[in-house]
Amino acid sequence: MNNMDKIEVYYFSGTGNSLHGSQGLAKRLPNVSLLPIASLLKKDKVSALGAVVGFIFPVHLSTIPIFLKDFIKKVDLSSAEYIFAVATRIGTEHSAFFEIEKILRKKGKHLSSSFNLNMPSNDPKFNFTPAGGYEMKELEKEVERQLEVISRAIDNKEQLPIKDKNYLTRIPFVRLLSPLVTLLDGIQQNFYADDKCAGCGICKKVCLSGKIKMSEGRPIWQKEIKCFKCYACLNYCPNQAVQIKNFTEKKGRYSHPYASADEIARQKFDM
Ligand SMILES: Cc1cc2nc3c(=O)[nH]c(=O)nc-3n(C[C@H](O)[C@H](O)[C@H](O)COP(=O)(O)O)c2cc1C
Ligand code: SF4
Ligand code: SF4
Missing domain, CATH: 3.40.50.360 (Flavodoxin domain)
Known part of the structure; x- marks a missing residue:
């Protein structure tokens, strides 16, 4: 073709x-x-x-x-x-x-x-x-x-x-x-993982900017790496353990019913 x-x-x-x-x-x-x-x-x-x-x-x-x-x-x-x-x-x-x-x-x-x-x-x-x-x-x-x-x-x-x-x-x-x-883009989102975190690493896997790393079984949002504000980490955590300040604790989560965490993560790799 x-x-x-x-x-x-x-x-x-x-x-x-x-x-x-x-x-x-x-x-x-x-x-x-x-x-x-x-x-x-x-x-x-x-x-x-x-x-x-x-x-x-x-x-x-x-x-x-x-x-x-x-x-x-x-x-x-x-x-x-x-x-x-x-x-x-x-x-x-x-x-x-x-x-x-x-x-x-x-x-x-x-x-x-x-x-x-x-x-x-x-x-x-x-x-x-x-x-x-x-x-x-x-x-x-x-x-x-x-x-x-x-x-x-x-x-x-x-x-x-x-x-x-x-x-x-x-x-x-x-x-x-x-x-x-654009001016506010660098401002941190204040993500953290609460006590429900089981250390599965899915948040790191779906993070499309590479901001999240795992350390001693817990995710860390690295300050020096930009966040794309895609909210994949927040929405794909199976335990709803990822939070932004106190805005999200009592809220539900959303991901498209046909899009698995694997499919989101696959975007990082060349097709
Ligand atoms: C940080 C953030 C800001 C958003 N701002 C808007 C907005 O200004 N207007 C709007 O209609 N939707 C807004 N949305 C909703 C998303 O655009 C919408 O859910 C989109 O379809 C998500 O697509 P994705 O699953 O491909 O990332 C926002 C979502 C996030 C995470
Ligand atoms: S996805 Fe949730 S449970 Fe898994 S490591 Fe991240 S915060 Fe912890
Ligand atoms: S919002 Fe997206 S880019 Fe930012 S830390 Fe979460 S998964 Fe990574």
Whole structure:
């Protein structure tokens, strides 16, 4: 197969929502290569080979995760004639697509199409009730429907301007959030493991930034290593022992029903 016929989808997923989205696209579109961003972060140079290139990722704090912005800056997109982005999110407005567009403009490219995929929250800090069985089923139907629409648009190489209908995206606050989030990116999340920790090492295994190491059977979040705020450690601990300050002790946890800890961890390795 000619590389130019490939659809390359670069994805990042902390708890499986964006992974499920990218697998959904791969099921529906021909010749899709799924490329885990976590396995490419340490490479000096990453070159896309296909004419169609996509990015799929979670929305964090109303924008694109900062390390993903750096990744998109790094990728050589010379081959790309059609670039799309899919943001998975709970449902808030965000500036992720504007941020990507800014990066692409500097490369002489533009975002051909962008899509939101509403999925359950993986952030137990605030107001969190993990999606139950019935809700998940209903949501899944909607996600499948959305994936059909998105795949068709990509297959037809539709040019879709970034949707900016909601008034929230027009007020400067949301657009100003991104520089603010960049500024705050280094702030520690104050993770710790409570007494329920059994020393199984799953939190270390799923940690996509390499921040967690095990010492004497307990996880340590190393200060000098950046956290991607993916919340994989928090959500995949089988004992719900990982906490952030006192925000999460009495909250449930969420990971996508089809995404195992092994699948999340596999993103760290070259495919
Ligand atoms: C630190 C953090 C911040 C988040 N901020 C937002 C947000 O601003 N808006 C939103 O709709 N969802 C937000 N979410 C929810 C995730 O975007 C959503 O659950 C996503 O689908 C998770 O995808 P993943 O499982 O592929 O990581 C946030 C999640 C985390 C962990
Ligand atoms: S996943 Fe949970 S139980 Fe296992 S080592 Fe980490 S904190 Fe401890
Ligand atoms: S420490 Fe937790 S939230 Fe941070 S990158 Fe690792 S798994 Fe993700």
